[in-house]
Amino acid sequence: DAKTTQPNSMESNEEEPVHLPCNHSTISGTDYIHWYRQLPSQGPEYVIHGLTSNVNNRMASLAIAEDRKSSTLILHRATLRDAAVYYCILRDVTSGYSTLTFGKGTMLLVSP
């Protein structure tokens, strides 16, 4: 599986935008970029995913570099409830969807 690299932790203030980076230089053409987050003592929660174009949903935006070797998850206004570990995961959706494999992720700390 192609690997991703994320910072161990990031800090933000409440109501400020947060940009969470992810490097995936060995991404293949059939890999989708998925983001999940895990709040303390809970299972992972789907955030967003994309292939080539930038994506927006009610939770976040995903900005994908033109060469697809990196991406950025954008939380437009961080709240205290956004404090979690964010995982960037590559997933090959050909041949029946690959299993989600988790790296260490980025722990996001949000201060009031």
Next chain:
Amino acid sequence: GAVVSQHPSRVICKSGTSVKIECRSLDFQATTMFWYRQFPKQSLMLMATSNEGSKATYEQGVEKDKFLINHASLTLSTLTVTSAHPEDSSFYICSARDATAGEQYFGPGTRLTVT
């Protein structure tokens, strides 16, 4: 959205006993379910993958005779930790793949403490 439930949410058991954890997909059918384990301050590690009606596939280093997985229906998978020891204490998370859409959804996790 798709919901995956786990029961119990937390359990404490004595060393040497067995514990069963249930995982259900509530509003979709899951031909494939996954079991992950997470130790404190670590990431999720995949333990095994189970397909409905067939034997589970275990990741390297996971003892299949200790962690019994049953996936008897399209909405239910169970993980039984047999002869539990304190080192089995962990956060166990199940996940289910929607048979039609292909997305993978996660349960809320089960905190197992073996005393």
